[in-house]
Amino acid sequence: MKKLEDYVRSIPDFPEEGIIFRDVTSILQDKDGLRMAIDKIQEELAQVDFDLVLGPESRGFIFGVPVAYNLNKPFIPVRKKGKLPCETVEMEYDLEYGTAVIEMHKDAIQPGQKVVIIDDLIATGGTIEAITKLVRKLGGEVIKIVFLMELEGLCGREKLKDYDVVSVIKYEGK
Numbered sequence: 001m002k003k004l005e006d007y008v009r010s011i012p013d014f015p016e017e018g019i020i021f022r023d024v025t026s027i028l029q030d031k032d033g034l035r036m037a038i039d040k041i042q043e044e045l046a047q048v049d050f051d052l053v054l055g056p057e058s059r060g061f062i063f064g065v066p067v068a069y070n071l072n073k074p075f076i077p078v079r080k081k082g083k084l085p086c087e088t089v090e091m092e093y094d095l096e097y098g099t100a101v102i103e104m105h106k107d108a109i110q111p112g113q114k115v116v117i118i119d120d121l122i123a124t125g126g127t128i129e130a131i132t133k134l135v136r137k138l139g140g141e142v143i144k145i146v147f148l149m150e151l152e153g154l155c156g157r158e159k160l161k162d163y164d165v166v167s168v169i170k171y172e173g174k
Contacts, residue, residue: 004040005169007033008149019174022149024059024120038066040168041118041146045071050114050143052076054135056102056127057083059120063148067118076108076115078131089137093130102130104138111139122147122167123174125156132163 009026013019027033041063054076055064061077068075081090081101088103109115115135117128132142142163150157150167153174157165 002032002036004033004036007036008169020171022121022151022171024148027148028062037148037168038063038070041148042067042070044146044166044168045116045144048116048144050116052109052113053116053118054078054104054109054131055118056131060118063120064118073116076104078102078104078134089134091130091134091137093126095126100127102127102134104134106138109135109138109140113140114143115140116143117145118147119145120148122150122156122160122165123154125154125159128156129159132160 007027007030009023011021011023014021027037045067050073052074053064053068055061056078057080065075079102081103084103084105087106089106090101090103092099092101117131119128122128128145135142144164144166145160147167149169149171151174152170152172
């Protein structure tokens with residue numbers, strides 16, 4: 001039987017020389033890989049008491065929605081600035097070259113709600129760190145953060161050291 005890692009396509013020297021790009025689309029394109037990925041993420045939440053699932057666009061949607069559906073929980077999308085139609089809260093965060101802004105609806109989280117964040121990959125951790133700040137700003141509590149893959153060499157977990165963070169697959173490098 002294949003392991004989930006076997007479904008990940010590794011592309012050397014992309015987007016630049018010396019980087020090994022871990023391609024999540026090869027998991028999505030295979031029915032067994034996709035099922036295994038969703039199941040593994042969901043297994044990480046088996047003993048967790050929480051109220052809702054939150055995920056950043058776009059791959060957080062891909063993995064978060066089926067887990068929310070399977071566990072009968074609401075899903076809260078986090079989007080790039082200007083993509084949500086109602087009143088929002090926003091958070092700016094640093095990118096490698098510049099900054100970005102993410103938003104969620106102001107009424108998406110009620111004070112005291114327990115939140116699980118799901119995304120495909122943790123690299124530097126900046127996006128998810130910004131999301132945790134948005135959750136706190138709305139009065140929610142981040143209970144757990146689950147990633148499908150982690151690039152340990154980029155040390156993103158350090159930005160999330162105050163949270164329960166798990167990754168289904170870990171890669172030592174960048």
